[in-house]
Amino acid sequence: MTFVEYKQLNPFQRFAYNFKKFFKNIPGAVGRFFKGIGKAIVKFFKTIVNGFKNYGTTFAKGDWATKLSYVIFGVGDISKGKIYKGILFFLSEVLYIMYIIFFGWQFISKFGTLGTVETHTVQKGIIKQTVFGDNSMLILLYSVLTIVITIVVFAIYIANIKDAYKHQVMRENGEKPTSFRHDLKDFMDGKYHITLLSFPVLMIGIFNILPLIFMILIAFTNYDKAHMPPGTLFTWVGLDNFTSLFDIVNTPKKAKTFLELTEWTLIWAVVATFTNYILGMIVALMINKKGIKLKALWRTLFVITIAVPQFVSLLLMNQMLQTNGAINVLLTDISHLFGGTERVEIQFLNSSTLMARMTVIIVNIWVGIPYTILSMSGILMNIPEDLYESARIDGATPFKTFTAITLPYMIFVTTPQLITQFVGNINNFNVIYLLTGGGPTTEAYYQAGRTDILVTWLFTLSMTSQDYGLAAAIGILVFIVCATLSLIIYNNSKSMKDEEAFS
């Protein structure tokens, strides 16, 4: 369809066209996404193959010192006069070997089984004493640490070979290696990014990446209430945790819980995100309209909800919505005014599924829109006034200005924020957990209630029923869903494709 044809359609047809286009584009977007992943994998393997090639050719071309560097780190550097670097390489090898001998080996050697010696007791005089055996959790944890360290040392090993060969070539060309002082200066100049980032990267590695790998690996073990270290061992079970979430024949209850909670999680994320977005935008537009008096006052009133910490408002809301809570008392009083005699006792949170879900969404709107109003107001004030002026001169109606200028601009600027909010709502632990605690309860689900979303279910599984393996598996699945959706939406958004628009 050409642009002119498009312009001739009436608004309904346009909507239908755009709607169809969106869904038609989804398979293509998904396809591109996986193609991208495929390309990345191919590139990765190519790099590895090239690495091995270089590894071989360097050895063939190397002199005795370079060849010796393949076994003893740093020999090549030292023989070429680059003493300090050679010593550092050599030290890292010595430290690594010592680490493996005195610490790493006892864990990494049991990585395949996660331990075989059970904890038992021995009699000592009149007192029985417990002798602790293998601790599967510590074995897993320190094995991960050892593997990561090994990878780092391997990188150092490759760097050592490359460096040895580089200096060999430099000597053949009659060049001298750079001095220690020169290298140090370089770290404040050419390699400044390394100086600045090495420490933060190290810390992220230790405190984020390591635990993350550990948690991911737990999803492939049977770490649960029946396999609790240090008393008992746990071991690898492959994909059992994942299959139990989909297997409606052997584990019908878990599968039903997972599938229905996923459905509700997605509904919740979509509804919560868009109600907040649209309503927040409407309120922001109203406040920012020309001729509205006391703008600052209205804005402040809405923003005051932010001043109370969210979890406090949510807990208060939970109390107010109880059967004997403030809202029911208020309703009772109102009904008495009109001659009612009965007490009003609406069960907002613990009786009907629909009622509880609606309540959650409405409370979420209440706590959420002030944030949208804040950011929207900022964006609205940023729209160039001359756009509106020329629209007015051309005789555009206010509605037309909204759909042709304001809305596209807002969507353009806020798509990344929308994605963040959507993902944030998929993982919106606070609102669900503090407001309903997952209720209304049901016997149809395994350890979950009707308003539980996947993350709150994950919480109950790990905190109450101690199904750590299962919980880790759910965590991974949630991540996959979030990451895929975000990447697809973001890569197809205007903000990504056409950065220059509106600037």
Place this chain on the structure above:
Amino acid sequence: MKKILAVLLAGMMAVTAFSGCGGGSTESSGSESGGGEGGNTSVEVKDDLVDESVFGDEDNITLKVWAPDKAVALVKQQVEDFKAAYPGKTFTKIEVVAQGEGDAGTQILNDASVAADVFSFASDQLNKLVDAKVIADVAFADYVTEKNAEETVTAGTIKNTLYAYPETNDNGYYLVYDKTVVSDEQAKTLEGVLEGCKAAGRKFIFDCGNGFYSCTFAFTGGVKIDGFEEDGVTQKFTEYKEDEAVATLQAFSKLMHDYKGVFTSLDVAQISSGFSTKTCGAGVDGSWNTKSDQDALGDNFGAAKLPTIKVNGEDKQLISMFGYKYIGVNAASKFPAASQILALYLSGEKCQKQRAEQLGWGPSNKAVQEDPVVKESPVLQAIQQQSQNACVQVNIAATLWSPMGNLGNKLIADQTNPDDAEFFKKLLQQTIENVRDEG
């Protein structure tokens, strides 16, 4: 200059990220020595004290004790008495730290090697501790068995081994009521309690959504818990008649719907505040809230065992969940003998009597149970009577609580029709299936 500043700032940011993540875990390992003399486990104990030779080669003893917040002051004093009782030994330091009994077990499991040597905990955690093998067997089992009430010893025994020193016999709930609303006679039946509350326009509070209380509905119907299956994690139930259980659930649900607005499901904290504001007439409350209930009601405070309910024209006693508190010894303790001797002393007659007098805790020691302090307390009597009609809170699967809470929620829910027997049958089956994690 700018660059140096930038490095400093980056460093500081990294350090802030780093702080707060302190603490490392030390690997715990036991000494392999010993194992020589096996069977000889009987040692002479007199007045909760033993001969100093039992300490073996332990001296310059350092111990850590966990006690609940309210009891710390008293336990500190008892520890001083303990030190005085063994003048021949040097105690470098015995530290008493506040730690709730509810999650002491979890804390021990987190890292046994840095946890307390001697700790009090609630009986529901016992199997977890035994499974993880972080709790040591009781060294003076014969003496402890002889001195304490049978049910507390039985509940502390797993596979013929006594694992903990009984400390109290009171961890349960019972009926509290305002005597101006509910008469002592009415307090005997649930129907009477509700009638009294209705007449006065007050509420009867029972926390139906909390599995700890709402398991009463299942237990009363004959669906009682009975430890674990062979696998050590699946909850076992006693044999029960499904018709009877369903009829009981229906009876409960019918009462809840007939007395809508009176029979309310609220947190137990609402009971004492309801007494103060004269909105609550009676409730099922835990023994740990006794003090605040008494404060709210003064002379009108009434306490009794749980009432009966009419099922098919027959009065049935409500069966509750009932737990005990124990003192345990950490298996990873560096002073195992001293820890055992201290636990023995703290769980002994003298200490239990002090706690009954000063804290109002129900004793497990047979001699203290006969003491006037206990005999004349209506609360402790009510609790003791209820303990005769209860399932013991030991060997509880982690999956018990939420399905039981759901059962209570469903009984009281507006949409539930109390006459629909089929619904209750299905509900019961599903609940048991969920507790046992089948499917």
